[in-house]
Each structure stands twice: as C-alpha cells, then as structure tokens.
Amino acid sequence: MSSGQPSPSRVDVDLVVVGGGAMGLATAWQAASRGHEVVLVERFEQGHHRGASHGATRNLNVAYDDADYVALVQEARRRWDALADETGTPLLDLVGVVNHGRPAMLRRMRALHVDAGVPSELVDAAEAGERGRGIRFETEVLHVPGSGRIRAAEALTVLARAAEAHGARLRWSTPVTGLHVEGPERVRVVTADDEIVARRVVVTAGAWTEDVVGGLVRLPRLTVTQEQPAHFTVTDAEAVWPSVNHRPDPDRPGESWWPGVVYGMLTPGEGVKAGWHGAGPVVHPDRRSFEPDPGQLEQLRRYAREWLPGVDAETADPISCTYTTTDDEDFVLDRVGPVVVGAGFSGHGFKFTPLVGSILVDLVEGGDAPARFRRLGRP
Structure with a gap:
C-alpha cells in the first residue's frame, strides 16, 4: 500500500x-x-x-x-x-472461586445466582478452611464451583x-x-x-x-493505573487452591489498612498470585516505572501473612501491569x-x-x- x-x-x-x-x-x-x-x-x-x-x-x-x-x-x-x-x-481450569468478606454482599450475590441458575453455596468459615486450608477465612464464604x-x-x-x-x-x-x-x-x-x-x-x-x-x-x-500483584511461593504442597476474591469489610477495624479488594489464584509453576484491585498509582502507559510501590508491596506481604497461610509471604515476586477503568x-x-x-x-x-x-x-x-x-x- x-x-x-x-x-x-x-x-x-x-x-x-x-x-x-x-x-x-x-x-x-x-x-x-x-x-x-x-x-x-x-x-x-x-x-x-x-x-x-x-x-x-x-x-x-x-x-x-x-x-x-x-x-x-x-x-x-x-x-x-x-x-x-x-x-x-x-x-x-474450573478449580472454583471462593469469595469472602462483606457477608451481606455475598448473600445478595447468592440470591442472584439462584435467580440465574448459577450453582453456588454459602459455606461457613470453618468448613471453607477445611476445604482450602491455604486460605484463612473468618466470615461466611460464597463458593462458586463452576468458576476458576x-x-x-x-x-x-x-x-x-x-x-x-x-x-x-x-x-x-x-x-x-x-x-x-x-x-x-x-x-x-x-x-x-x-x-x-x-x-x-x-x-x-x-x-x-x-x-x-x-x-x-x-x-x-478512563483512568490508567500501574498495578502490582505478586506471586508467592506455596509452602503447603497438599493445599487445595481455588481462586479467591476477598473484600474488606468496613465494619471490621482490622481491615481498615487495606488499599482495596484482594484477588488471587494459583498460577501453576509460578505460585499463588495475589494483588490489590485497582489500587495502584495513576500513570501514563508510556511513562511507567514498572517498579512496585514499596508501601503497597509490604501491605501485600502483610495480607499474605495474615490471610494466606499456605504461602511464604516473604517470597513476593512482583508483576507490573496496567488497569484502564x-x-x-x-x-x-x-x-x-x-x-x-x-x-x-x-x-x-x-x-x-x-x-x-x-x-x-x-x-x-x-x-x-x-x-x-x-x-x-x-x-
């Protein structure tokens, strides 16, 4: 041409x-x-x-x-x-997804699943912990088995x-x-x-x-942010790893330090990936540092220490990507x-x-x- x-x-x-x-x-x-x-x-x-x-x-x-x-x-x-x-x-890979935090929201989601014919179940924290011991739960869990x-x-x-x-x-x-x-x-x-x-x-x-x-x-x-999830080394070889979404509950003081919602999943061969949802700094895509914010990375390690007992929280290997929202x-x-x-x-x-x-x-x-x-x- x-x-x-x-x-x-x-x-x-x-x-x-x-x-x-x-x-x-x-x-x-x-x-x-x-x-x-x-x-x-x-x-x-x-x-x-x-x-x-x-x-x-x-x-x-x-x-x-x-x-x-x-x-x-x-x-x-x-x-x-x-x-x-x-x-x-x-x-x-239909390993299931577990959603925890903000129980009232989870119950609304469950009701929508019933209306739409989506198989899901509300499970108490103790039972959820027995099924997926690499993750710690303190509240009711919405388990969606056909996801992953x-x-x-x-x-x-x-x-x-x-x-x-x-x-x-x-x-x-x-x-x-x-x-x-x-x-x-x-x-x-x-x-x-x-x-x-x-x-x-x-x-x-x-x-x-x-x-x-x-x-x-x-x-x-359209807001562009540089996000920084990380992979963590799995320490419990027998743990079952569904994917996970964890929402901070505004009524729980121990979660007030969170930058946002946490998502996670096992990435075979790389470890458990976890990250804050949409919490990174605003950037132009041509002027990114690709370097993690040290404060948010330490917060992610803290989250892993408190909520992901099946990983080594000190092994965080950061990833850099953009969100456009x-x-x-x-x-x-x-x-x-x-x-x-x-x-x-x-x-x-x-x-x-x-x-x-x-x-x-x-x-x-x-x-x-x-x-x-x-x-x-x-x-």
Missing part, C-alpha cells in the same frame, strides 16, 4: 482493529469468522508485557452483585467453551491462531500514528509503515485508548460513525473476552451493545 494520500474510491479492507491484546484478538477472530476482511495492528511485539493482557492466569468468577454481569459471565463462559471446541485447546481461572497467556495465543485461521492478518510491531474519519463508511489508519483504508475501525488500545481515539470520539473518563468500572462498547471503541476492561474484563469480541463485531455490523456500555459521544 502506498504511503501517499489514498484515492477517494479506495477501500482496502472491511475492518482494521487497533490493539492486539485480548479484546482486539477476540474481535479479529469474531470478525474474520463472520467473513470480514480484517487487519489487526499492534504497536508492540506479540506477547509483550507493557499492557494489561499478559500473564499466565486470570480469575473466572461469577460472583457479581449485579444481575447484568452475572448473565454476561454466563454467556462469556459459553463462548470460552466454543473457542476451546474450535481450537481443540482447553482454556479454563482462565489460562490467559494461552488464550492470547489461541485467539491469534484462530483469527489467522479465518483469514485475519495480524501485524505486530506496527504503531498507529493517526486515525482519520473520511466518511460514514471510511476511515484511514496511518501506521509507521503505510496507510490502510477501511469501512470500520475497532479501537481496543487499552491504556492508550485516549491517545489513539480521543480526538475522534468523546470518551468517558471507568469511574463506575462499566465497560465502553460503542460506535460513533465508522469508529468502534472497546475500553475500560481492566480489573474484571478478561473473563468476558470472547463475548466482548462478538459485541464489538455486532457494532461493526450496525448492531448494538448493551445499553449500559454505550457511552461514547461526538467530540
């Missing part, structure tokens, strides 16, 4: 996807499987660690205090299974392979330097190497969303003209990956996203 100004009649592809993390790859897979000609461009190399999609594992948890999200997780689970069937690659963890790194590889199998072209190490809307079905994507003219563009650029598309659409506020943690799934945006997934979005890809392609094709996620305006 020429790097000069394109002719008015030229259209190279149906769709360009900007951003090759989980959501971009899922979009490319879904679009290509529906017969669209797709090019995905990603500024970094495949498998990079600069964004939010890297890492071996993510929680798959259906414990939401919100009926919409409970239904969405159920649909996402079906789509994970479909991806596994298509590619012959299991991507879910996603093989996240493997999922990225599988999504890329599935997208290419349907004909999508994936271009790594290809920064986008400009987007230009030139008509209701025409957008010009300028990269460091050339230009691509498409009928639609889907922007799934994570922490770089504002940089890429902020001049074309009016976004809700809206103020209410709802996603952005919307279209203005030929520009579709998927953003604000961090902290709880990965579990929805195959469903998000499908919704974004629905938007490409003129359909709608759920109303609560339609959040774009014209600049």
